[in-house]
Amino acid sequence: MAVLLMAEINDGALSMDATAKAVAAVSSLGDVHVLAVGAKAADAANEAATIDGVAKVLVAEDARYGHRLAEPTAALVAKLAEGYDHIVAPATTDAKNILPRVAALLDVMVLTDVTNVVDADTFERPIYAGNAMQTVKSKDAKKVLTIRTSTFDAAGTGGSASVETVDAADDPAVSEWVEDKLAESDRPELTSAGIVVSGGRGVGSEENFAVVEKLADKLGAAVGASRAAVDSGFAPNDWQVGQTGKVVAPDLYIAVGISGAIQHLAGMKDSKVIVAINKDEEAPIFQVADYGLVGDLFEVVPELTEKV
Amino acid sequence: MKVLVPVKRVIDYNVKVRVKSDGTGVDLANVKMSMNPFDEIAVEEAIRLKEAGKAEEVIAVSIGVKQAQETLRTALAMGADRAILIVAADDVHQDIEPLAVAKLLKGVIDAEEPGLVIAGKQAIDNDLNATGQMLAALTGWAQATNANTLDIDGDHAVVAREVDGGLQTIKVKMPAIVTTDLRLNEPRYASLPNIMKAKKKPLEEKTPEDYGVDVSPRLEVVKTAEPPERAAGEMVPDVDTLVAKLKEKGVV
Numbered sequence A: 001m002a003v004l005l006m007a008e009i010n011d012g013a014l015s016m017d018a019t020a021k022a023v024a025a026v027s028s029l030g031d032v033h034v035l036a037v038g039a040k041a042a043d044a045a046n047e048a049a050t051i052d053g054v055a056k057v058l059v060a061e062d063a064r065y066g067h068r069l070a071e072p073t074a075a076l077v078a079k080l081a082e083g084y085d086h087i088v089a090p091a092t093t094d095a096k097n098i099l100p101r102v103a104a105l106l107d108v109m110v111l112t113d114v115t116n117v118v119d120a121d122t123f124e125r126p127i128y129a130g131n132a133m134q135t136v137k138s139k140d141a142k143k144v145l146t147i148r149t150s151t152f153d154a155a156g157t158g159g160s161a162s163v164e165t166v167d168a169a170d171d172p173a174v175s176e177w178v179e180d181k182l183a184e185s186d187r188p189e190l191t192s193a194g195i196v197v198s199g200g201r202g203v204g205s206e207e208n209f210a211v212v213e214k215l216a217d218k219l220g221a222a223v224g225a226s227r228a229a230v231d232s233g234f235a236p237n238d239w240q241v242g243q244t245g246k247v248v249a250p251d252l253y254i255a256v257g258i259s260g261a262i263q264h265l266a267g268m269k270d271s272k273v274i275v276a277i278n279k280d281e282e283a284p285i286f287q288v289a290d291y292g293l294v295g296d297l298f299e300v301v302p303e304l305t306e307k308v
Numbered sequence B: 001m002k003v004l005v006p007v008k009r010v011i012d013y014n015v016k017v018r019v020k021s022d023g024t025g026v027d028l029a030n031v032k033m034s035m036n037p038f039d040e041i042a043v044e045e046a047i048r049l050k051e052a053g054k055a056e057e058v059i060a061v062s063i064g065v066k067q068a069q070e071t072l073r074t075a076l077a078m079g080a081d082r083a084i085l086i087v088a089a090d091d092v093h094q095d096i097e098p099l100a101v102a103k104l105l106k107g108v109i110d111a112e113e114p115g116l117v118i119a120g121k122q123a124i125d126n127d128l129n130a131t132g133q134m135l136a137a138l139t140g141w142a143q144a145t146n147a148n149t150l151d152i153d154g155d156h157a158v159v160a161r162e163v164d165g166g167l168q169t170i171k172v173k174m175p176a177i178v179t180t181d182l183r184l185n186e187p188r189y190a191s192l193p194n195i196m197k198a199k200k201k202p203l204e205e206k207t208p209e210d211y212g213v214d215v216s217p218r219l220e221v222v223k224t225a226e227p228p229e230r231a232a233g234e235m236v237p238d239v240d241t242l243v244a245k246l247k248e249k250g251v252v
Helices: A016-029 A042-048 A070-083 A093-105 A209-219 A227-231 A297-307 B037-051 B068-078 B098-112 B131-139 B192-198 B239-249
Strands: A003-006 A032-038 A054-061 A086-090 A110-114 A122-127 A132-138 A143-147 A162-165 A175-182 A195-199 A222-225 A252-256 A273-278 A291-294 B002-006 B009-011 B033-035 B057-064 B082-087 B116-120 B142-153 B156-163 B166-173 B176-180 B203-206 B219-225
Touching (some): A016 A086, A093 A143, A093 B098, A093 B142, A195 A209, A273 B239, B002 B037, B009 B068, B037 B057, B037 B068, B037 B116, B057 B068, B068 B082, B082 B098, B142 B166
Parallel strands (some): A003 A086, A086 A143, B057 B082, B116 B176, B142 B176
Antiparallel strands (some): B156 B166
16 A cells, blocks of 8 residues: 655745655655645645655645645545555644644544654654653554654655646635744754754853854854743744754754753754753763763853864 | 633653653653643633633643542642543553544533633643644644644634744634644742632543543554663863864764
């Protein structure tokens, strides 16, 4: 049986990284049919058709899918689910909004943030902020999954799958989009960046975050933040790394002024190399760091920015 | 308008989790339990709606073991008006899956007819982030997940949602399901007089059979394991050493 995989599309553009990683995660389960849904989705569909392992792309273009509101999008996915045993998407905020709704429409459970596909019925996922890894076997006829992309390498490209148009589904018409306030940034995307520099409560203020940002810009890195920094208004919510924020696994993660609450560690402990800079030598972040440096971040970070 | 707030009893977020040696799950015996932090935010938001004159009654619901009474008393002490406990498990280690929880909540909704459900976006135990969306599917209602702000505008709710790129504002027709993100509000602490008063507020006990819902799990836990440990790192004395180490690793 084939797998139906909802591509991550923002404003008509395919998120290749998230989508190709999800494809790689599930390609052992069968042919992957990618669903490209949006007000504009044709370009994204053609791009998704090049991902290795994709057998077919379904494209549903309609104004009602413009902002990927959960109700119309879930109705479409549930309607298309008939021919599939697995319904999958990368675990973005979009998919986390939509796929549990799809699962309930199909009267099956959902498995979110899957980190390993053991077999067609068995999946591994973190629980308790990643303090335990649970392997579960689903008894449901259909499996609805979101994939934690940070644990998979992206599938390659070079394929040329066929692209078919599918009809829109009935729109429950109970919600409407009002506005987006999205950060404009030239920096790499947090979840796919090779280097992430994150600041915590120790940074002290929104203005002081410039210290963190300068280091990030020198390294061509994305900027992240701990929950404490976001709650204190030092950084915007979309920078939050952790259990309920974004999960990242870059080659290098530099934690600046972050104490290392378990909820934060849940979002970054799979990074390949972790550097911690903190004035408190007892900070728990040092227990997961490959390299720890005890010192005043306002001296250490500018010096690092200069020398790196 | 009635506001329904589902609350879950979970391991306290400050407690270090230990995996049971037989691999069947996480040890919850004699561990401090609290209300799921996202649900506290949901209770707070519902109470604020009542205080602002936009809701008449706040009903807290919990589904799980009998001890979830304590969690409901906390919600009542914060300011909820009454509570419903659906006793669906005898063993604290038995987690009722979001699909079954959503079916039971649907039963409560059919009986109570609330105008709004405010739920936590995820429980910090199973981290599934699913119940609100599933309940929205079963009721056919609109959903506004990851709420950063919530405003009631006539028969619509306007919600700014925390999404990957920033904030997305949507307007949903009520009745609707809203799930809370961290920045929606800062929950109050219950005062001692309110804790005393909460003991006298009504708490009704129900069973899944009352709603005709089968709560048997769809997922079988094969094993639960500790996450892989990271190898011990080293402390470096200064920036020069750090830069040298990072260059050696080839990451800068």
